[in-house]
Amino acid sequence: MFKRFLFMLMGVIAIHSASAQEGFKLGLQAGLPTGDFNERIGVVVGGDLGYMWAPNKTFDLGIKAGIIHGFAEEYREGTILEDLPSYQFAPLAASFRIWPGKKFSFGGDVGQAFGLNEGNDGGLYIRPQLGFQVGPQSEVNFSYTSIDVNEEKWSTITLAYVYTFLSARHFR
Numbered sequence: 001m002f003k004r005f006l007f008m009l010m011g012v013i014a015i016h017s018a019s020a021q022e023g024f025k026l027g028l029q030a031g032l033p034t035g036d037f038n039e040r041i042g043v044v045v046g047g048d049l050g051y052m053w054a055p056n057k058t059f060d061l062g063i064k065a066g067i068i069h070g071f072a073e074e075y076r077e078g079t080i081l082e083d084l085p086s087y088q089f090a091p092l093a094a095s096f097r098i099w100p101g102k103k104f105s106f107g108g109d110v111g112q113a114f115g116l117n118e119g120n121d122g123g124l125y126i127r128p129q130l131g132f133q134v135g136p137q138s139e140v141n142f143s144y145t146s147i148d149v150n151e152e153k154w155s156t157i158t159l160a161y162v163y164t165f166l167s168a169r170h171f172r
Contacts, residue, residue: 023062026162031044034156041072050064068087089122115149127143128144
């Protein structure tokens with residue numbers, strides 16, 4: 001029941017953000033697992049949709065929702081081939097970015113990652129990032145993702161491309 005409530009809340013936030021039309025960020029990332037899931041997961045892909053406010057030129061604050069999919073490795077012991085399960089998460093997080101210069105940012109996301117596959121309860125989601133602006137509306141960022149999953153730690157290193165949609169007020 002609680003998970004359904006949180007998913008509904010995430011949907012309401014996404015819809016509210018979509019109607020606000022101020023500063024959307026769409027990100028696509030790919031990466032590699034480290035730590036506890038390194039031998040079970042081969043590669044990780046994901047996507048984010050976020051809404052960022054810029055109260056001043058050096059600080060951004062916002063919300064972000066996304067999806068993370070970890071593709072399972074095949075495990076072979078002798079002649080037996082075992083398919084390990086893939087892992088999926090739906091993170092919902094608060095985001096912040098600090099821009100010490102025009103082309104460089106650092107910051108992070110903190111929130112909850114909801115487990116989407118069987119036996120995956122999800123957990124605390126932390127994602128520190130370094131970003132480099134590569135165009136007027138785009139950036140590349142490097143991040144480390146950490147999710148507490150049951151008694152284990154999901155951790156990945158990822159590379160992402162982020163595109164910022166201009167708001168309606170920029171076209172006036």
